[in-house]
Amino acid sequence: MASPLFLCILLVVFGSYLSTISAAGNDKESFVVVSTSSFQTQDVCSTSTSTVMPRPDRAGAVVPLLHRHGPCAKSPSTDKPSSFAEALHRSRVRADYIMSRALRGRGTTTIMEGKVSIPAHLGTSVDSQEYVVTLGLGTPAVEQVLLMDTGSDLSWVQCAPCNSTDCYPQKDPLFDPRKSSTYAPIPCGSDVCKSLQSNHLGNGCSMNDNGTQSQCGYRVQYGGGLKTRGVYSNEALTLAPGEVVKDFHFGCAYKQRGADDKTDGLLGLGGAPQSLPVQTSALYGGSFSYCLPPVSSGTGFLALGAPSNTSGFSFTPMTDFMDDGTSYLVKLTGISVGGKQLRIPRKVFEGGLIVDCGNIISHLPSTPYAKLRSAFRAAMAAYPLIPSDDDDTCYNFTGYSDVTVPKVALTFTGGVTVDLDVPNGVLLDGCLAFTESGSDGYVGFLGNVQMRTLEMLYDARGGGLGFRAGAC
Template sequence: MAYPPLFLYILLVVFGSYLSTISAAGDGEQSFVVVSTRSFQTQDVCSTSTSTVAPRPNGAAVPLVHRHGPCAKSPSTDKPSSFAETLRRSRVRADYVMSTMQMQDQEEGKVSIPAHLGTFVDSQEYVVTLGLGTPAVEQVLLLDTGSDLSWVQCAPCNSTDCYPQKDPLFDPRKSSTYAPIPCGSDVCKILQSDDHLNNGCSMNGNGTQSQCGYRVEYGGGSKTSGVYSNEALTLAPGVIIKDFHFGCGYKQGGPNDKFDGLLGLGRAPESLPVQTSALYGGSFSHCLPSVSSGTGFLALGAPSNTSGFSFTPMTQFVDSVTDYVVKLTGISVGGKQLRIPGKVFEGGLIVDCGNIISHLPSTPYAKLRSAFRAAMAAYPLIPSDDHDTCYNFTGYSNVTVPKVALTFTGGVTIDLDVPNGLLLDGCLAFTDSGSDGYVGFLGNVQMRTLEMLYDVRGGRLGFRAGAC
């Protein structure tokens, strides 16, 4: 049965702005922004403004929110990590990605997870709520462009095999459309061909192999295993994917938070965009809200009109089927272009919405940090042994923050949101990725308020400013 050409978009709300702009002296451009220190803080009430989704015919809506904010359907009871802990996890995730890329040629069995799966599942900030099964049961899933296989925790599962979550576990026995994927099926064979997923066939009650099993281990100690399954996925009322393949997890472990599972948006066959490519063409976009009390959107399918986007070429690494990669060519701070040799950007940036902080090679990071500190010299730095840039804004009702712009291949220049695309807990949300010419990461802080359009078939990434 053919599906209608529906395009999924997630229509949500924008946090009220406290911003006003002033012009940089001498250049006539708005290169600095005066912001209220209230804009750094999570509010207690979910914003009710409407985000601007690029038009899609026959659209349907579901939420995309910050999992620690008041807009979350089941807000996390745990407080967000400190900047120091966030930075540590971000570096471990990035380091693990790089180390596993370098280990791909080692003998089988030495690498238990692929580079693109990252490290800390609970380092991600943004969630979507989708319906799984018939009748549909809501599942709150972490959003991750650095993962492919989607999974949820499934019943029956006791407290030693599954971590606590706020919502009831998904129970496949109560769904009329659930079916485990057979061990010898083509779908299972494709999954098993991805050695990094460490899959095999699970045993049924009489000891014969009947079901397709999956097992994913994350570098930080988190892991999930269970049965690779087929189920109905409800994206929005009346918009149902009848044959969605996902991991029904019966054994989880490690440092997990209270989310229900993960939604993989990578490039491999297991991901949601690839599974739905016949319907939506493989394209998707997202807009991450600027602060946790605001809302954004996720969209499957390309907008009918892309004139509002600026596009840069997008590639992937030879040894990574998952990652989306773009190339940075320049950085400006306070309207002034930094002098950075182009060769230091050759490694490219992995676009990773599951990593909070952006990682830049040593030279561009050092120049960005120096220029940012000079522009923020009026405010006291907090002493740090980690060489980060954190400020004490106690006693200030407003602060003046320089705009930071990133330029990508093709001359595409993007102004990052001020302050929430630059500062996290009063700290500059960038870090050093290592030697010049090595790969870096574009984290989700820098993506905030931008609609990011992943046009996979066109081999390009689009940016649309002020979308949420």
């Protein structure tokens, strides 16, 4: 017969379990019951690109946005991270290099109290980027599948002639500038070329094929090991039917080294003069937005220009990160889990968050991350944790048809509170999609998992970042 002490302990543990489930079941506003099948990757494209559009009062260009590993992609990538640990590694590498780039101009490669010490390279890691758009380049327009990146400025594609030793293999034909009636290399002495030098993107000058003109060279080295260089060029860019940018500056790449991403190139959406939003500011006001789909089998959008009516958005102030001109920074002020605000001193958020669609996982300073992890684990106490050397929060949902997940909300400057999508804006492969960025006050990152289903509006004129829920 069991002892009274054993029965007492059993009742306390079982009572705690029941209270957790009861709280989840009765508070519909704070917890969400989701099917475990939603965590599984789908092999069929679930959304038609014609059905996912931003608000109808937008006057700019709209482009379908897809996950590069998903079934909706024209040429799905084959280099999908094999595990949450690999995705986390890629995310940390990218974060380290963004910090290194920002500090490069200040004559140091040591990041925030010596946490990271790496060579300072230009650009950021492309291995972590997950979303692509298809645009038309040249006349006649040739489709190009490009990685979308708010952490880069200069856009580029691989150009013919380029053999297999100089360029990585891609599924689409290489863009051939010789077949376009609107292609022109940018002269080396032009102001446009000089702007590359000022942003450390220049690569000297070279003569064209007939030796009559000195061409502007570009070079970018990314944190993930990819290097790209070629001729900085001028071309017509077709964003959507009837939406053509006549003089778009991009890199025509003839020499690649490093990562093999299977895509045709990269689309830079940062804040420096070489980016697409800045180049098209006369047409679209410098503003843009995107919505990342909740799952890789869904479809989102990239839109240039702000809607005429922004009443559906909540805005928080946005600034440049350390005046590097590329990255966008916002200030986090609070976090809630399961409807309960966590007790976190606001001063620990002083470093801000870099808003980075190319970073998979969000990075938080030590105290906010520890508080979030503790509260999330308490709310998910009914489910077994998977042991982790990195102390990640990953669950084994084997045998469960449904799980109850707490809502997580982020509050930004101005009292803007954003509810993350559940489960896809909180969990990645059954793991809490947050990690530690460093000590309190250290700069963090708002990753693309947390952006899912939100329309993220980068309002250049208002200097703010807008959030609109349930946009895709």
